[in-house]
Amino acid sequence: MLVDDISEILPNNHQFRLLFIxxxxxxxxxxxxHHSQHSNFEKSIESIKxxxxxxxxxVKYEVIVFGLEVYKYFEISSERSLQYLFVSKIDTTGLLDTKLNVGNLVTKILEFLIDSSLHETTIKYRLKIKTSSTMKKINKLIDRPMSNYKTIALPPLTKFKLSLFTKSSNQYFFPESSKNKHKHLIDGDQLLKWWIKxxxxxxxxxxxxxxxGSLSGSQYLLPGWTRGSIFGKDEKCVYNIPNFPDDPKTRFLExxxxxNRYKSNLxxxxxxxxxxxxxxxxxxxxxxxxxxDWKPVNDKVxxxxxxxxxxxxxxxxxxxxIKYEDFSIMDDIKLLTNLKLPFFLKLYNKEINNTVINGKFIYKAKTAPTEIKVNNLTGLVKRRKK
Incomplete structure (x- = not known):
């Protein structure tokens, strides 16, 4: 249970709500x-995003403290499906002096996304509407929905590929949050170590x-990690590099x-x-x-x-x-949290889950090592007279 799992890592005597969109x-x-000779997997019959x-x-201060955005892609074939998880953005607001272990929180959320995906046996998705731009404008003017949906049974086996790139920035999707004194800003070296952990x-x-661009990298690796890429070995890049949004690999492939150099090897x-x-x-x-590895999909709850x-x-x-707010102004973010977000969701007949999560983790401050006094025996040594 995600709520139970994250309550164990959230600060003790603090209450939170988790908004899941x-x-x-x-x-x-x-x-x-896809290319039959250069791709590692069979051609998919459907792609879903x-x-x-x-x-x-x-809860106490009524402000957002953390945000995470993840994209998921299904590549579905007759017997198997590949699920790509791309961590798009992660950010903190720095509005509060809360001892929040963001790393553990991200770990639990990603584990939750993977585990819950193993219990999805069908997926309902919106089909692309192939029509002229003129027809799109006409339908929009008459307020006629141009959507069509389809439900597909997922294959019995699935595999997960998680991807991200670690580029440090003062803020990602909480504008002006870098001005907040409690925001922990780190450089690229520290960020890479943080993500590995x-x-x-x-x-x-x-x-x-x-x-x-670097021949090194081993100093960042933990046991079980290796240098390299999960997307192909040394084959043609155009048939192995994924098309993720705002990703440097994708921009370079484009x-x-x-x-006309897209057939370069990896x-x-x-x-x-x-x-x-x-x-x-x-x-x-x-x-x-x-x-x-390939994992079985089941209809377990x-x-x-x-x-x-x-x-x-x-x-x-x-x-x-969210991105139009100034996250350096506490009152503005309280207004966003308590009024603007609930009102926005009510416009579409959606309700916020008001389940309160009670933090249970007791933070233990690091104590300075005890100073060891060294006896100076110099004064007890008798020196021979010259």
Whole structure:
């Protein structure tokens, strides 16, 4: 149970609410271009995309303290499905001096997303509507919905691929939060170590790290981790690099396609990627990839902590609502938490889960090591007269 799990890691004597938002699944283009000779997996019969968004709210002070956004992609074939989890953004507001272990919180949420996915035997998703731009405008004017939905049974086996890149920033989706004195800002080196430690407890068969433009990286690895990539070995990059949003790998692949160099192999791709601006600004940027074994999907009842499901348009409006706020002003964020967010959701007949999570973790301050007094015996030594 997610609520029980995170209560064990949230600060003792603090109360929180967890807002769990999900953008409805929709049909999309394949996450990786398929080629029978160069792809590691069979061609999918359907590709589906959805988004998850988590907000942690402090009950006493009525403000948001943490946010996490994760994209998920299904590549479904006849007997198996690949599920790609891409960690888009994670951020804290720094409004409160709360001893919140963000790493443990992220670990529990990612484990929850993986575990709950193993209990999904069907998925209902929105189909792409292929029509002219003129018809789209006409239907919009007459307020006629242009959506069509389909339900598909998921195959009995699934595999997870988790991806993220570790680029440090003062803020990610909480504007002006870097001005808050309680926000913990770290550089790229510290961020990479933090992510390795955060992902490590999650059960994966392969855990890999790549630092483009650097021959090193082993100093960051924990036992069980290796250097490299989970996307192919040394094959053509266009058939192995996934198309994630706001991802440096994807941007570089698009650049190579424009230059008609998209058939470069992966070793050449990552070598050239290291010369891109994101990796040459004097700050460490790592690419983390983790992969599970094939796991059976079953209809066992999973976690009863259910999301608020929004359409993709509603989800975008929600993100705009949050990103237009100034998170350095406490009163404004209280207004957002208590009035604007609930009002926005009520517009679409959605209700916030008001389950209160009681923190149980007792933070133990680090004590300074006891000073060991060393006896100075110099004064007891008799020196021979000259």
């Amino acid at each position: 999900k953008a409805e699944p929709k049909q999309c283009n394949p996450i990786i271009k 959805l988004k998850y968004f988590f907000l942690l709210i402090d 955060t992902i490590d407890p999650i059960e994966f068969t392969a855990k890999k790290l790549l630092i483009p 650049f190579l396609i424009i230059e 070793s050449q791709f990552y070598e050239e990627l290291g010369f891109r601006q994101e990796f040459r600004l004097g700050n460490v940027v790592g690419i983390i990839g983790c992969e599970s 999973g976690d009863d902590f259910q999301p608020i499901v929004l359409t993709n348009k509603q989800y975008k409006k929600l993100m705009k609502l």
